[in-house]
Amino acid sequence: MDCLRKFCVDAVLLLKGHLEQVLRHLKTPLKTLSITKCPLSDSDWNHLSRCPNTRQLTHLELTDFSPEPLKILLESTVASLKSLDLEDCRITDSQLQALLPALSRCSQLRVLSFHGNRIFMSALRDLLLHTARLSQLSIELYPAPLESYDAQGAIHPGRCSQLCAELTAIVRDFRQPKVLVFCTVPCPQCGSMFLYNQGLLHCSCPTAA
16 A cells, blocks of 8 residues: 555444554555444454544544544644535534634635534634634535424424524634534434525425414
């Protein structure tokens, strides 16, 4: 693996407990790391965050994570990372808070995909305050705040629109966003999502209010 620059695996169950054995053979720094739908052990995550060949990543995609190793990995790639995809990682508010100092220093970041995580308004506000000064960002995908849903989990369009407008205004206080989208969970009737991008776009199912 002398010239390997991309390491992408998806739904490889046998990877658990063996990631160190794979990465130890790398001879050059990775540029792209994508590990999706692969359960990893604590030792896998610890090795991944400290592997010398993951310190120059430009693209990182994960669907699972371990909070402290992910924080270390972000800290080691703040000068190089251009694309970060943490979609559907089940990140909680407190875990997000721990990542924000490192994330705010990723000065080369151009694409940030964070939707699919269940995050409250206060944590999303903090997230945007930390990313608003990242001048290279051109594509930003965030989840609609949990306050956008009623007690039964159904989307409340008016409330969602208001909250997402408030979040958009935070970014506009620092820079003019290019693509800034807030996504809800899929509609239970049709599988589509509500998207907020300057306004709320309803899903196409007949029952959409």
